[in-house]
Amino acid sequence: MLEKPLPVPVFSLKNNEGKMVSIDDFKGKTILLDFWASWCFPCRIANKSLVKLYSKYQNKNFEIVSVSVDEDEKKWHKAIKKDKLTWPQLIDFSTAEESVAYRWQIKAIPINYLINAKGEIIAVNVDSDFIAKYLNQ
Numbered sequence: 001m002l003e004k005p006l007p008v009p010v011f012s013l014k015n016n017e018g019k020m021v022s023i024d025d026f027k028g029k030t031i032l033l034d035f036w037a038s039w040c041f042p043c044r045i046a047n048k049s050l051v052k053l054y055s056k057y058q059n060k061n062f063e064i065v066s067v068s069v070d071e072d073e074k075k076w077h078k079a080i081k082k083d084k085l086t087w088p089q090l091i092d093f094s095t096a097e098e099s100v101a102y103r104w105q106i107k108a109i110p111i112n113y114l115i116n117a118k119g120e121i122i123a124v125n126v127d128s129d130f131i132a133k134y135l136n137q
Contacts, residue, residue, distance in 0.1 A: 005120030008033075008113075011100045013067065013090035016080055021090055024119075026063050031115040032131060034066045035106050038079035043110040047083040053128045054087050057135050061117065067092060069101050069109060 012022040023033070034050065036043035054064050064087040070076040073091065080089050092100045104113075114123040114131065123130065 001123050005122050008115055008119050013092050016089040027119045028117050029061050029063045030117055032064045033113040036110050037069045038075045040109050046110045049128045051084055062135055
């Protein structure tokens with residue numbers, strides 16, 4: 001947990017259905033904001049745990065929002081399907097300095113942020129056990 005919650009930098013990106021989605025659309029829920037890519041082996045392994053976590057907590061005011069840093073949209077769609085990712089999937093095709101990953105100072109993936117229902121970042125790089133414990137408080 002962070003010593004002091006941080007505000008969430010607001011952004012909007014295209015989802016895997018081509019619609020614009022804002023992180024603010026999920027305010028009021030606990031959110032796991034996950035940055036990943038189809039070519040990232042550790043990300044794909046982490047997706048397996050996220051699938052289990054989501055199936056258990058999706059109806060308990062919890063949402064996962066994934067942001068892909070992929071450059072190949074076809075590979076991104078293929079990975080979503082293969083990994084059975086049913087939560088909101090967003091992709092950022094912006095140039096480096098304009099990208100969400102750059103603004104969030106993402107240096108490596110996978111990385112995630114746990115955001116409380118107030119819209120504050122409360123933890124970084126949490127695992128499924130940490131999230132389950134937080135949601136079961």
